[in-house]
Amino acid sequence: MLSIHARQVLAGILLPILIVLTIGIVFIGQVWPSGFSFLRLGVMEKMAPVYAVLTYPQKQVEMWLTDLKGVTDLAAENSRLRQKNHDLQLQIELAQKVATENKRLKSLLHWGTNLKITYVAGQVIRDETGPYLRAVLLDIGQQHSLRLGSIAVDSLGLVGRVSEVGPHVVRILLITDAASRIPVTMASSQGDAIMVGDNSSLPRLLYYSSDYRPLEGEQVETRSQKGIIGGVLIGHVHYSKLGRPVVVPVADMAHLSYIRVFDEGEGVEAPPAEGRVRERVPIQPVSPRYRPSSGWHGLDKFWPFTHTSNG
Numbered sequence: 001m002l003s004i005h006a007r008q009v010l011a012g013i014l015l016p017i018l019i020v021l022t023i024g025i026v027f028i029g030q031v032w033p034s035g036f037s038f039l040r041l042g043v044m045e046k047m048a049p050v051y052a053v054l055t056y057p058q059k060q061v062e063m064w065l066t067d068l069k070g071v072t073d074l075a076a077e078n079s080r081l082r083q084k085n086h087d088l089q090l091q092i093e094l095a096q097k098v099a100t101e102n103k104r105l106k107s108l109l110h111w112g113t114n115l116k117i118t119y120v121a122g123q124v125i126r127d128e129t130g131p132y133l134r135a136v137l138l139d140i141g142q143q144h145s146l147r148l149g150s151i152a153v154d155s156l157g158l159v160g161r162v163s164e165v166g167p168h169v170v171r172i173l174l175i176t177d178a179a180s181r182i183p184v185t186m187a188s189s190q191g192d193a194i195m196v197g198d199n200s201s202l203p204r205l206l207y208y209s210s211d212y213r214p215l216e217g218e219q220v221e222t223r224s225q226k227g228i229i230g231g232v233l234i235g236h237v238h239y240s241k242l243g244r245p246v247v248v249p250v251a252d253m254a255h256l257s258y259i260r261v262f263d264e265g266e267g268v269e270a271p272p273a274e275g276r277v278r279e280r281v282p283i284q285p286v287s288p289r290y291r292p293s294s295g296w297h298g299l300d301k302f303w304p305f306t307h308t309s310n311g
């Protein structure tokens with residue numbers, strides 16, 4: 001044990017000794033750099049195990065934190081994969097639905113095996129939609145043989161019928177117009193009805209049998225009649241309110257661009273479109289042989305518009 005005097009002397013000379021030692025080390029590093037570097041690396045090599053022991057807890061904690069973060073990321077990744085799997089299932093269902101619809105549309109565009117049916121395609125050059133009229137003008141060129149009453153479709157479904165024919169332009173009275181009356185058939189319930197426009201975006205279904213009421217969501221197609229091709233997709237049934245079935249068209253009625261007009265070669269009386277549109281169909285005398293049974297909802301009032309030549 002050092003005496004108090006010795007400790008005082010040692011404390012007094014320790015700082016100058018350390019300063020001199022530091023200056024000496026710096027001087028040696030400048031005079032003999034390669035040897036000093038070799039010595040420094042040797043010391044670091046000998047001290048490496050000590051550094052490893054001292055830094056082991058820190059490295060272990062960092063590893064645990066990394067694993068914990070990986071578990072959190074794995075949970076987020078599993079959640080993302082589950083959502084993606086759900087989206088893929090929806091896409092598969094949508095693809096199957098589109099494939100079925102595409103097959104249906106292909107059959108509509110080719111009209112089965114009836115090679116006598118021809119069509120003329122044209123571009124909408126004027127939209128005549130207004131408060132009292134729902135119609136468009138279609139530029140079809142010179143070479144055409146269209147007649148009044150020919151049906152018009154876009155890429156998806158029925159949009160209307162020809163109401164006026166000119167040398168280069170035809171007028172298409174849309175299915176939403178108040179003067180539009182089209183016989184239709186429901187695909188699921190197999191019931192017949194008359195689709196009546198009312199100048200809104202959703203034409204109504206009227207005069208259907210009480211035994212074959214339209215079902216929510218079922219497809220609505222045209223019914224084969226004189227001058228009308230049967231089986232053309234129009235839209236789907238929707239009940240806007242209780243007892244009020246309407247048709248949601250599949251065609252983009254608000255953005256019509258290119259339209260095909262089909263003609264069977266037989267003309268029929270076109271829906272009124274020139275001048276003022278008739279809001280109600282005029283009542284005409286009907287032969288008793290064509291009067292329907294009492295099971296139909298008011299069909300006898302407008303029965304002339306449901307008289308068919310081939311059912």
